[in-house]
Every structure is written in structure tokens, then in C-alpha cells.
Amino acid sequence: MRQVGSVLWPKLRTLQIYGANTGVGKTVVSTLLLKRLKKHLPDYDVRYVKPVSTGPLTEADNRGVLSKTLYQFDEPLSPHIAARTAKEPIDDQSILLRLDEELSSYASGKDGFVVVETAGGVLSPAPSGNTQADFYRPLRLPVSLVGDHKLGGIATTISAWESLHVRGYDVGSVMLFEESRYDNHTYLKDYFADRGILTVSLPPPPAPATSLSDDEKQMSQYYADACTVPALERVITQALEAHTTRLTQLQSLPARAEKTIWHPFMQHTERTERNILAIDSAYGDYFQTYQSLPPSESQTRQRFERESHVLKPAFDGSASWWTQGLGHGNPKLALTAAHAAGRYGHVMFGGAAHEPAVGLAEMLLRNVGNPRLSRVFYTDNGSTGMEVAVKMALKAASKRYGWDAGMERGEGRGDQVRILGLKGSYHGDTMGTMDCSEPSVYNRKVEWYKGKGHWFDFPLVKMKEGKWLVEPPQGMEDVFGPPQEFENLDQVFELPDRGAVAEKYERYLKNELERLAAQGIKFGALIMEPVILGAGGMLFADPLFQHTLVKVVREHAPSLYQTQGPTTEQPDELSWRGIPVVFDEVFTGLYRLGRFSSSSFLQTAPDISVHAKLLTGGLLPLCTTLASESIFDAFLSNDKTDALLHGHSYTAHAVGCDIAKFSLQTMMEMDRGGKWNGFKKQWAIPTTGISGLRGKRATVATALAENWSMWSKDFVTEISYEEKVESLFALGSVLAISMKDPAGSGYTSTAATGLRDQLLAGTDVADSVIHSRVLGNVLYLMASMTTTRETLESIEEVVKAAIK
Template sequence: MPHLYRHLQVHQIFGANTNVGKTIVSTALCRSSARDGRANRPSVFYLKPVSTGPPDEADDSHILRFAGPQRSTISSWCLFKYNEPVSPHLAAKSAGIENASPNSFDQHFVQSVSRHIAGIAKSLPLERRHSMFFCFPTSTGVHSPIPSGTTQAEAYRPLRLPTILVGDSNLGGISSTLSAYESLLLRGYDVETLLIFEENYYRNWEYLSEWFAKRNRESTVGAKTHVGVLPKPPERKVDPAEDHDVTEQYYDRLCQPESPMQEVVTHLAKAHRRRIETLESIPNRTLQHVWWPFVQHATVEGPQDVTVIDSAHGDIFDAALSPPTPTLESPAPASGTASILQPLFDGSASWWTQAVGHANTSLTLAASYASGRYGHVIFPLASHEPALQLAERLITKGPGKDWAARAFFSDNGSTGMEVALKMAIRSTKLRYQSSSPTSAKKELGVLGLKGSYHGDTIGAMDACEGGVYNAAVEWYKGRGFWFDVPTVGFKGGGVVVSGEWRLSGASLSPDGRGWSEDFASIQDVYDVESRLSSKLANSYRAHIQDTLEHLVEEGHLFGALVIEPLIMGAGGMLFVDPLFHRVLIDTVRSSTRLFSKDSGSSSLHLEEGCWKGLPVVYDEVFTGLYRAGCQSATSILKTNPDISVLAKILTGGLLPLSVTLASKSVYDSFLSPNKVDALLHGHSYTANPIGCAVANEALGMLETMDQNGTWQRNQDLWKEGSIEVSSSVWSIWSPIFVKDLSRLGVVENSMALGTVLAICLRDQSGGYSSNLAQRTLSQLTSSMSAENGNSAFGVHFRTLGNVAYFITSLNTSGETISTLQSRILNALDSSPS
């Protein structure tokens, strides 16, 4: 839906208020821009998306009436017309149009405008560089509603067109103009020009000229705003003929070559060229100065490998492509009429952070309010409302409900895990210190699962088995033991739990390399409590207990059990059998004597509510807060952690923030008369008020979606007859689609939970170094032409070796999901087996 062309300028006109002269400005812009147009061929295009009132008073009629000598070069349209001279949302109701689904109408509305722009661009010749202009004025003020009731500033945001703001020269106009400007700025619009009529009583133009000149000097946020002061229009005459003549003379003076309006047209043309030049310069500048994470720069071939993201909205990146630049010597290909910017679906949810879409206005306003109220303030021995509200929310009704007592703030998931490890290991050491001074001096490791990933700080890396993320770091020292991982997924259309190691009591897998067990439905797998007495549970229990006893006999000491519940993300999007997680936790907690073996006592006296065996840490940085379809894994595992870490979705994907939740017994471990026994960890931006305010807003939005049935249809599709299962799981992705994927010859298995879809491709030399998934699905990046003439989005995605994964927001539309599913299936179906 983005629009940026080499041969066509597209501008949107907003008014700071009603009756500020948008129609006059639009007419003058069209006349001034058309001066260089080719005779008898339209070079200026005017669109009024919505018009209310009598047709003969509509803006598009006025434009053509006063087009002057340039009439043959100006075309004018209106897409939605209502005869009632009231606000569009009221006019639509008067016309008998009810919007049962405002979101659906908004999408139709903006797509109609978008198709119109794209159609004009496609029809224009490329042999010359025309100074073409597309006037796109809006009704009344920036927050006046469109027919659905959505405000204009919101409705037009997916287009994010360069903006002309017509200022208010009337009483109170300074305030209304600056308020309109800031409203547009908050939504990411570039206000390239402010036009205001000269009025010598209020002299708003004088103040605003100085205000914008100062802001242009001092700020780098948004576009530099050119201010054009226009002569005041003539008073309307009673006699229609006289009024026409006076108005025509005014337009003629206003559009002279040296007039302020011509300066505006020149400025807009320069801004248009500068925007394109800046976008085209970004790839080379990036390659010269930026060091990307998780990228081998030696394999980057050139600027074509850089995805330039001009802006983002909802699930979509507006990304600049790199086609050959057309020249007079080298005629442009047919695609030269296409927009330089193309829509790309954010297929990784921007590294798993997005929850409600990019540039969400509610989150933006929450951040702006907290920024204006606090900025940042120090936190130790201090408090502020956003942090306290967030802590109380997470503990009393969020993932910490019924078990957590304290919330510790940090800046990202990896740091949050560092804090969790310090909490857990210190708690274990203090508990066993009193009975065994010898063991207290030994290093405590962690228990976890193979393929774990807890972040890239040194301590978090050491809490994982050596692999591609950590083993290459010279400081890495794996501190612990990691169990093999049993996984769940669809294979050949059926649900299978399997492991790639020999498990006593379990059935051999068809390939003989491990074991597997078939299930009737995915709900049966995630009904953990009903499986606790199963044969597989007993096999897990015996395997874990035997392994732990052997490790302790060898002299290993452990300080924590650390797991990524439900899905192990960076390890390859592994959907771990939840029964294994539950049995592992239960076995560790029932092994108090085993972990305190050096004390010589048969047991330790523990107060009610204290952790037993080892403190259990849930790393829910990725899966928490509905990413996997539930607020926390506790609702599926039916057991609480002692420590839990939340990040990513915590702020809806807008800002970095992490919270480590801890039980009372863990917190009490740090209480002492000595300051050095405190949890000496923190950073300067601890409990940043802006991040906390955004988190509160994001959590409120997620809770509303959970309660108002946003996901009900998806949940019903995944029930598969198991309606009574209290731990039912679901996904935004269709279960039929996920099963169909698993039947493809190139697919080893597929699985989905919540917003996460993972597809493991068959690859003899699979693993992180494989590029099979990226190569197989490469066609997804290209935009496809939809049947209705719209330009469908391409897909920006990342892979983990031979595993392709796709993650949506929690409010991604069903239509978008259907499009994604079709494209993924087609790409894999056309791939050689």
C-alpha cells in the first residue's frame, strides 16, 4: 500500500480545522503544478476521497471550475459522495450505510484510495520526468472521522503520504495548527509544508513561521517543514459571475511564477527527489558503518541485500526495493511505474516482539504521555505510578498470579535472565550453605534442555549447552547439564510426540533413531494432567531420576532448573512435549534430599510455599503473554515457577523492557542486615517510566482481546472435539493448513501455537548452518499481483537453518493469515522434494 514513484509526486492535504482554506490551497496547488504539464494531457490529479453536501459545491467541481488555462492538464475525482452536508460518519448513516465492522470498511476505504493512486501511476508515461502532483485533501480537521467513524489521521496512516498542512488563520488558530501538527507527527507523518493565509489582525502566520523556523533548526524528528504564507482570499461576492471573476483573478495572482505558491511547488518537488535519494543511499551507507547482529558480513554481496524499511504499520513494512534506475539512455522497464516502496509482511514479528502491530497509536500515546510526564527518573528507593502499576498487574492478575511476590525491572530478556540466574543460584547456595560449607564453595550449575537459548550476555550463554550462539565465544563455559528434548508436531497429517534418543519403555520411531508416540489430537498432547500417569510419563520420570542421580554421584551441584516452556525459539522453534516439562519440574522438586546430598541429612526443613529441590525458572521472554496462545505456560503445565522472565511482547513490541518475577521465598533469600547480600544488579534505565507505561497499555490491550472473544474463532477451530479440555491450545494459523504442510514431501514436520508457525524441512545436513529454508521459500519476498489488481504484500522472514518460522501479531486479520497460508503452501508445493 505504500506509494513513492519517480514520475509522480503524491501529497496529502490536511487542515488544522474546518474553513481554513483547503479547497483554495488545493486549487492553487493544482494550477501551479500544472504549469509544466504537457498540453492536453493530464499531469495533475486531484482526489477527494470523501465529499459531503451538494455536488455542485464539492471540491472536485471547484478545482475544475477554476483550473484556468491548465484545465486540460488537471483531472479530478471523488470516491465516496454523500449529499448530507454533515460529518462523513453522520452522512453515511443518513444515507442508510451502517458499518458493522469499521476495521473492514477502513481497509476497503484505504485500498480504494491506494488502487486509485496506483492506477494513475501506472497510466503515466515515463519518457519524461514530469512534475506530477496528486492532491489528496481531507475533510475538515485531522481528527474528523471518515464514514466508518475512524479519524482521518488514523485511517490514512497506512499510506503515510507526505503531508501539506493548511494552518488556521482564525482566532485560536495557533493552537489548532500546532495541535494538528503534533497529532500528525505522533503518527509518523512527514509534514513537509505548512500553508497559512496572511491575516493582519491575529497574525497567526507570523508566530507559526517563527515557531517552525526554530523547530527546523533544533529538531531532527520528522521532515523539515517549509512555511508558505499566502495572500488572504477575497470575500465572497453575492453575484455569482462577479464572484467567479474575482476568484479567478485571485488564483491567477497566486499561481504566478514568482509567487509563494510556486515556491511551495518547487519545495515539494525537491523534497520528493531528496526522499528518493536518501532511500537509495541507505544501503551503501549501512554497509559502510553498521555491524548487524547474527549476520556474517563476509557473505553480504552488496546493497541489494539490504532491506530498507521506510516505515511500518500494522504487520507491514514499507520497504524500498532496488530495481535498476531508469535513464533516458536506458528506458525503464514496465515495472518502472511501480512504487519504489513495496509492502512486506513482517514474518518474524520483528524478532518476536510485535503483539498489536507496528506504529500502534495507543502505545505511541502512552509513550508520549509518560515521556512528557517523567522522561526517565531514578528508581532505587523511589517509585512511580507506571512501574508500580505494572508490578501489581503482573503479580496480581498476570503471569505471576498466585505465586509471585516481587517484580524486578531490567532492560531486555537476556538481562532479565541474568537476574533470574542470580536469584536462583544465590537462593540455592544460601539454603544449602548452613548445612554444608563444603558444597557452598563449589560452583553451582543449571539443569535445562538441549537447544536452550536465554540470551547473549555471558551468564545467559553459560546457562545453555555449547552451540552456535555461545561456544565460539572464548569466555563461554557451559555450567550445567541439558536433557535431550522430546518434541510435538504434525507428521504426515498426524500428531506425534518424539525424541531422538533411546527412551526405555517408549516405542521406537519409524526410522529407528529414537522413539515416537502418536496422538489422536493436539489437545490430547497438551492435556498434561491426564497424561501424568501414562506410560510415557513413567518413562520420562525414570529417565530424569536416573540421570539426576548419576550426575550427583559424579559430583555435580546444581543451583536451578531453567527452561523455555512450550517453545524453544532460537534452538529451532522446538515445540517441547509439555508433559516432559511437567515431569522434569516435579522430579526436581521432589528431589530435595538429592540436591542437598552433601549435608548428610535426610531432609531440609522448608517453610510452606518455599521452593523445593531447586528453584524453577521459566524463561518466557519469547512465549509469554499470549505469544503461544496463553498468558503463561502455567495454564498448560499446571505448575508455577519460582522465577519467571518476561520481555518482548511485554511492551507490545515498542520498547525494550524486561521484568523478572520472583516468589517470596526467593526474595527472602536476599534479606540481610548487610547491603552486600542484596541483589546487586541494575542499570541506569531500570523501570523506565516510558517503557512501563507502554507495557501497561499493551497488557490492557492483550487482556481485552483475551476477554472479548478476538481469538474465539481460532480457538474453536483447534478444539477438534475436545471442548471440555481446560488446557486447550490454539493458534492463529489454521489447523487444516498446518496438517497440510506436514503432508508435503519437502516437510519433515510442522507445528503451530498461538501466533507461531514452524516448518522443519527435510535436510540430511540440517541445523543452523543450513540455508535450505531460506532458499526454498525465497519467492515469498516478492510481491504478488492479486486478482483484484491490488499489489499483495511480499513476506520478510527469517529462518533457523532448515526450519522456517512465521510469527504474526495477535491481531493480524484473518484475510492476511489466509493470504500467508496460500503463499507458503504454494512455495513449498512447488519446491522439489
């Protein structure tokens, strides 16, 4: 599928004419501008395009320049009504593709300038019913707004500009007719000057004559006279300068960044201007990127000279580092943010409450599906949210079991409390969360790091040559047995049907805990990323192992946790037992894996869970740490120093909370409304493949898969047979491909970098590229939760070709 994105050429200047309302004179203003362009730029190829026009063609459409109307409807009605008479439905994508092709055809050859006129007002409907501002947004053309000169026109003009501005358009100028009675242009000139926008007034056209011939004569004279006014020259100059500035800024971004930016997760001895991606904007699933590679290296010289496209759509393969949920440039998200910013800005949250924060907390607790959780603590990102979770868990365990930090009495560090977790875990870069991970490339060389825990190795879920496998860690086959083979992914998650393996896991875990307890080690929490360990290398943990680990730590006698004296433990069914269980759902939660909460895959409920990433639809940082009442109670006393003394200046910022409410509500409606059923059906288990499932689920499984991916089953299966691929998996919006590396896997492997670079370089036949990230020998790709099947099909074809 061809991808339409922002358009920008070195030699072709574009200007889109929007109107503040209908009847404000867009056609007259466009005609004046075009006539002035012909005089001001006599060597330019000046053209006019009207993508959609309603009503019969009139003389006004012939402006003495090359003009084109792409879709003409005879009825003088709103485009969404006029389009009903079309022989075939006209969708937004078809119109944008045709407009993009039309503009591209003007881009080669000599310098050019194209005026693109819209129909109606900024928020008037397009043929599909979508507003024009949203309909044209993928192209993000530079805009000149024709203001309203009539009574009430000040309000409509400002409203129109705000509608364009909040959607990410660059409005460079405002033009409107002079009207002495209302003097709108004087007010608007001052108003927009404060916002860096040129505002000019133009002579009004004459009133219509009584005869058509007289009207033609007086309009011809009007155009001849009015097109000479200096105001038009200023608009043209502004447009030309804005075009040059945009090009210059884009082309200079990599060099400027190389001199000033310290990038995360990058060895800067390997960084150059050439491998810094300049992003002009983003929309839907795509970045609009500046292609800095010379044409001889990225595409053929002939194609480069033919198209000369500065910007290229790049599929956002990391879902903007795992946060993207509702697509870039989502106007509803932007409007939600604008409303909250206008209503609240930011208000402090110490001892206060506001509806966005309280409403979001209630929504999370109501839908997370965990009856244990009753309290929500706000932070600003996943790492700090996990830092709070660690504080909560260790405090609760220390209080119940009588451990003492000893700091108040000057007794050194007192009792040393550690955590239990999994190898490959990564919970963030704050001091506390870093110590909750085993030594790794992320923390081993950090001076203050001291790993404070024990991390279990665990079996991995992966697909190899069309088969789902659960493989034990290397060297632990005698403990866990040989690899387990499954016909489908649902069988992996049928935990009750895997009782024999569960017994092996439980026996191993109990023995390990008893061994550790004999060493006098105190454990205050179990911390895990449910199902998939993200930054550790996209490791798909056997859900049965994680389920069993939770079961074992909760059922162990308190003596194994090194209690000192009598314990205060009197838990009810919702209180934590053994030690508090913390689930880091920062990456895997909130529909990233296809479900609201990833803990449901493990058929167990944590005492504390942390949620971020998809929480705000990819717009703002925000994190929530959810805790049980028994965890909350551990901080209650008459001494303030026993409280959870943790917070941020932007705790529960209203803008982020309001966006999160909208984002979650949207995704829940998508789930309940069956928006993902097409993906679920392609992973449905055929009748012949349900022998391993319990009968009560067989009929459901044949219709919609419970464990599914947005990436197609056929694609994943086909790739699993490729010689270069060690294994892969797909779940929810996540696809992870492990490439073979004779030198060994891990973060320092470079086995996947070649595939990453090839996807970004693109091909001579592809109109877009794929931006992706690698974790050692693993290349992963993610969709947003609004990505279409058609988009992913096109991405899958490119990935297959690159691997082959």
C-alpha cells in the first residue's frame, strides 16, 4: 500500500488556501495570488489545484494559469453530501493519493509554485465526512488562511486558525478583504502579529453586476488592479522564505544535533550526522523524515532526479519507544490536551484533587481486573513508578516481618533486604530500580550500582520453523526437561493443562528459595515484567513459570523470609502473602499485548502493578503505581516519617491524566466494539487444531483467538523458516525477530543491525521506509493500536524481502 505523507520538494513551493468560513472569498483571493505569482515569478511554473469542487464550473476557475480540479461535483452542496451522487465511494486516501501524484508531477524540472485551494471552511466536511483540517493533515502543506471580513469574522478567523494550529499546521499568513464598517483586518493584524503570522488586507471585489458580461468585465478589471497591491507580494515573499527556512532547518538538524545532543542508549563514537534521523513531523503510524543519504546510496540517481522528494514516510517501528497507541497527530488527543491545559495548566497535587486524576484512578481500578488493587499513586514515568513500587513493597514486608533499617540509631545499614526477579529484567534507570536488575550492559559500569536481589533463569516461548516452543535455559534441561512443543499459542497459555511441567517448576523454585533462605538472605518483594521482558531483549517468558513463581513465593512459610520475632501477618484473601508481588506492566500493559492488563495472561493478580507507556496514547509522560489496601496500610501511623515521602512537581498533572482517560476509554471501546476482531480471526485455531484445549473453549477459539497478534499468522510462520532467523514471536502489537549470531546473542550482538539499516534505507520500489530499533540480535517492530491490517501487510512484505 502506498503511503501518503508530508510533501516537500526543493524546487516546488506549495501553499494551501483555507477559508475561515464559506463565502469569505477563497477563490477570489486564490486568483489574485496566482496572478501576482505570475508577475512576481515569471520563470516559475505556476499552477492551481482544487482537489474537491462542488457546483458547476464557472469562469472564476480559469485564472490564466495551469489549473486542475481532481474531483468535480455538479451539485452546489457540501462535499460530503455532493459525494453521495458519485458512482463509487470516494475515500480520503484515494483523494490524497491523487493529489500527491498531481503535486509530484510538478516537482521535476524548473522551479514551481502550486496553490491548493480547499472547499468551504477549515472544519467543513470532506467527501468522506471527515473535516477538511483532518482530511488534509497527512500532507501538512503550508497554509495561508483567508479570514472572514464580515460581522463576526474576527471570531471565526481566530477559531479557524486555532483549529489548524492545534492539528500541527504551519499557518504563515492570513489574508482578508478590507471592510471599513467592521475593520476586522486591523484587529486580526495585531492579534496574529503576536503569534508571528503575517496578516494583510486586500481590496474587496465589486458587487455582482446585473449581466454576466458586465460582471466578467468588472471582475477582470478588479483582478488587473488588485493583483498589484504590495500585500500580495508580502504573502508570496513569506511563503518563499518559509519554504527555504523549512528546508534549511531540516537539512541542518543532524549536524546541529551532533554538536549539542547527548542521545540515550547510543555510543557516540559511532554517531555521525549520517545516522541521525531528522523528523519533520509525524502522522498516524509514520514519521515524516528528511533523507540525508546521497541519492547514489539510497536510491537510483534517475529516481532521485525524477521525484526529488525531501521527506520520506518512515513507519514508526518502535511505536515511539513503546508509547504510541492512537497514532501520531491524533486530533482528538490534541484537543483533549488543549482543553485540560486551558482549564488547569498544572496544579499541585499535594493534598489536592481534580477530576482528571481521580477519574483516571477510578477507571484504572475498575478495569484492571484485579480485586486486590485499591489505591493509585502518580509519578511521571515508568522508572519512577517502579521506584515507588519498590518502596511500597519493601516497607510493607519490613513492617510485617520486623526488619529494621537501623539508620536512625546509627547502626549502619541495618537489615539488608533484597528482591526476587528474573534474569534479563530491566525496570528503569533510577537508583532503586537499577539495583533490582541483575548486572547487565545497562548497569554493570554504573559506579553506584549494587545488584540487590536474586534472579531466576526461566524458559522462553518462541516460534521456530512453524512450531511454538517453550525452551529451557541452556544447561538447565535436566531441571526443566526438553523443549516443549505446542501446536498453537493458546496451548502455551492453557496453564491448568500443563500440570506436569508446573510440578517441575514448583519443585525447582522451592528448592532455590530454601537454599537462599539458608544463607540468611531476606527477600522483600517479587518483581516481574509479565509475559515479555522488554529492554532485556524482548524475552517471552513461559507464563506457566511466572505463574508458578508467584504461587511459590506466596505459599512459603514466613520463616523463609527471615522474620525476627512475632509477625503481624493476618492477611485476608486480598492482602499480600509471603512477600509482596510487583508486576512491571509499564511496557506490556494497557493493550500492548492485546489485553487491558498483562497480568491476566498469568492467571494471577499482583499486589502492586505499574502502568505507563500506552497510558497517554503516546502524547505525554505519565505513570501510575496501583497498590492493594494492605500495602497502603503499611504506611499508616502517627509519625509522618512513616508516610510514602515521594513525589514530583508534576505529580498527577491534569493534562496527562485527562489524555490518559481519553486514551484508555478509546482503546476499551475499540476492544468492546470488535475493532481488533479481524486480527483475532486470523489467529483463530482451526477445528483440527484444538485437541489440546479444554472443550468449553473450543467453540470460542475457532471464532476469535484469545491470544493474538496484529501481525499476521501466515507472515510470522513464514519468517520462522528463514535461515537467518533463530526464532521469533508475535503477541498483541509486538513482533520480535531473533537473528542468528554465531558469536552469541545479547545486547552487544550486532546480528540485527544489518536488517535494521536495510529497512531504513528502503528500496527503489518502496515509497516509504521502516524505522526500527534493535536489542542485540533482536529486531522488534510494534504497531499502534489503531494501525490497520493494510498498513501491516505492506510492512510485512518489506520485512520479508529484507530478510530473504
